[in-house]
Amino acid sequence: MAKRSTLFIRIVEGKNLPIKDITGNSDPYCIVRIDNEAIISRDDVIGKVSISKEALVVKPQGLDGWMNLTEIDPDEEVQGEIHLQVALLGAGDIPRKLRCRVLEARDLAKKDRNGASDPFVRVRYNGKSQESTVVKKSCYPRWNESFEFDLDDNSTDSLLSVEVWDWDLVSKNDFLGKVLFNINRLQSAQQEEGWFRLGPDKPKHSQCDLFLRPSLGSLRLQLRLRDETVxxxxxxxxxxxxxxxxxxxxxxxxxxxxxxxxxxxxxxxxxxxxxxxxxxxxxxxxxxxxxxxxxxxxxxxxxxxxxxxxxxxxLASKSMESFLKVAGMQYLHRLLGPIINRIFEEKKYVELDPNKMELKEAGCSGLHRLQTEADVIQQSSSLLQSYLSELMAAILQSSSFFPLLLGQAFQQLYQRVQARFPDPEYRKAKFIAVTSFLCLRFISPAIMSPKLFHLREKHADARTSRTLLLLAKAIQTIGNLDTLMCCSKEPWMVPLQPAIQQGIAQLKDFISCLVTIHDSDALSLQTNMSLQCDSMEKEGFLFLHKTKDKCILKTTPFKKYHVALSKDKLSYSRSQHSKKSLFISLPEICAVEKVEEKCFGSANVMQIISSNDSGQQETLYLDCKSVNELNQWLSALRKACSHNKNTISCYHPGIYKADRWSCCHQKEKTDPGCDKTRHGVTLQEWYDPLxxxxxxxxxxxxxxxxxxxxxxxxxxxxxxxxxxxxxxxxxxxxxxxxxxxxxxxxxxxxxxxxxxxxxxxxxxxxxxxxxx
CATH class of the missing domain: 1.10.506 (GTPase Activation - p120GAP; domain 1)
Structure with missing residues (x-):
């Protein structure tokens, strides 16, 4: 039996948002953060909506409505906890002292470009302050320092303030959070110790200022918190x-x-x-x-x-859409990855709509002239046709690696529609049924928002986003198998009409090939896929760290290794052709899991937990270059170990450091784990299993x-x-x-x-x- 808490969030729409771009608009997107995570972004932050867990608990039916955006104040954006011991010393004729022992902190906000902070502590009481040493590049610092103040019973100030700051050499220090203690409350207990959540500083704006500040707009949100007993x-x-x-x-x-x-x-x-x-x-x-x-x-x-x-x-459309995202994501990455990366790297200006066109100077020095509308349309249509041709060629070639179960589902769909609408006037219906999912609900959305499909780690800038949108429109038109309807609604798409017409013919050929797999072919393909899975091989350079010690002590423990996965072992060496290498036998692997980002300051670290001959567990950490590479290695290793018998049911998503686990703070190194392992592999893909x-x-x-x-x-x-x-x-x-x-x-x-x-x-x- 297990407890599962699930937070459902639906971001519906926004209104009255402020203008952030020189075009007179904005390109808004939302980031959802949990547990007081600090808001840090290179983009222009418009505002935030904060909702407490308590507010959701009292509304089991959920919240649904418009919520005003509020201003982002760096001193209000805090996260993390600090471990403190506060005590009153002395009695009778002995002068009384107030002692604050600052032990450590965890999960502090990352304020520096290196993905960490340089935290120090400032302790204030009765108009006096003392500071700790600075711990460089850490969101999990340890100080173990004590600070004492003379206790003034006549003072009106009965508060002890413990503030955490990020030290900066050039710019001003960044506030990370603080804890306030009421000294009067300590009179009876004499001592208080524990982990305390860091809170924000006092708001800088008075209530009167709220009416003077400009409106930041609103978001309509739907939220529901649900606790499940499984x-x-x-x-x-x-x-x-x-x-x-x-x-x-x-x-x-x-x-x-x-x-x-x-x-x-x-x-x-x-x-x-x-x-x-x-x-x-x-x-x-x-x-x-x-x-x-x-x-x-x-x-x-x-x-x-x-x-x-x-x-x-x-329900049929939503189920097929969910199935596509589970069964076809690896295919999508292989299909769209090269063209998406090309568009992001080239950053070309592409626009066909005259109402949105920006005309700039063109020509060499001394011969400057203003670009004409025709120039921009010609250049843009040429680029879009190039992108479209590359993508359609990739689609045509993708039948060889199209997921088997997806192919079978589309074959069923094609045949069902053909039987339901057999008349010649509906001859396109069976093709459109397939393209409505493949193009309109899968490929096109991934082109428009590659980050949401894990194709890129960051959202596109405004120029790249417009190029992606225009390419997605072209794919939607091809998926509808109708060029006239699009061009009548958006006549500026006419320059792409020949390329779209050619794309329609290519897409129909691709679908015809896809849905003509006979049962014997499918069985053969399934056998080939099973053989490929059994003899799977993968290799590449990764940053690696192996620990047998009690804890991780090094700041940057990773070193570059060539890692190779064969049918019976995972080996790693300092060079690709090195004769000296280490290896882990695949049957010894107990779990293959992701590692929390806060552990190493990277979101792309995985851990391989294995058991040696003496039964002791060892952990190998691999830092991948991107989320795609991480998912591919997770998939490959989980497939290779899917029949292992010594798997563990729980693991730690954190690391053992400073005599405790960073995830659950258990002090025993051999603690069985605080999260459920994920051994199964879904459809031979690299998504987390069921x-x-x-x-x-x-x-x-x-x-x-x-x-x-x-x-x-x-x-x-x-x-x-x-x-x-x-x-x-x-x-x-x-x-x-x-x-x-x-x-x-x-x-x-x-x-x-x-x-x-x-x-x-x-x-x-x-x-x-x-x-x-």
């Missing part, structure tokens, strides 16, 4: 079996089934979440294509106009919340079926299906109630023991 796997087996049975028996006429009921009763507010949960459940059960095929069939039965097919946010118990728990929660709607829809469908059937007697098997579902949900409800009762009794016993 029961042991055995409790979810009946529900999972019902879902699988619904998929398997749907085409045998056993309906109305569970998938149909979920499709009919899921609302737009929770459709995306339900779709994602179902996709992951059926992926884990090996029935994803069967599940998607049921949704295709249900969608086609409700559709009379093929031009609107899969264009709405139905958690079937959590997904089943989330589906249970959804079904429990719509039981009335499920019952009403169930009997409505049965009644409709009886009208169409000559036999007027209700099939008892149909009613039994609903009874089985509700009994399964009730059993899960009872299991949760028993756990909650046990926890209440446990807490009560703890309270009684403490009281005693």
């Amino acid at each position: 029961l042991p796997s055995i409790h979810y087996q009946p529900l999972t079996e019902l879902l699988c049975r619904s998929v398997k028996t749907h085409f045998s006429g056993n309906w109305p089934d569970l998938i149909m009921l979920i499709d009919e009763t899921t609302t737009s507010e929770n459709r995306q979440e339900v779709a994602t949960n179902l996709v992951k459940i059926f992926l884990g059960q090996g029935l994803i294509n069967e599940f998607l095929d049921v949704l295709f069939k249900l969608e086609l039965e409700k559709t009379t106009e093929p031009n609107t097919l899969f264009r709405s946010n139905s 958690d079937p118990d959590l997904e089943a728990q989330l589906i249970y929660r959804h079904l429990s919340g719509v039981q009335c709607a499920l019952r009403d829809k169930y009997y409505e469908l049965i009644k409709q079926d009886e009208v169409d059937d000559t036999d007027t007697d209700t099939d008892p098997k149909k009613v039994d299906g609903l009874t089985t579902l509700f009994k399964t949900l009730q059993d899960l409800h009872d299991a949760h109630a028993a756990v909650e009762k046990e926890e209440l009794l446990k807490n009560k016993n703890i309270f009684l023991e403490l009281k005693a």
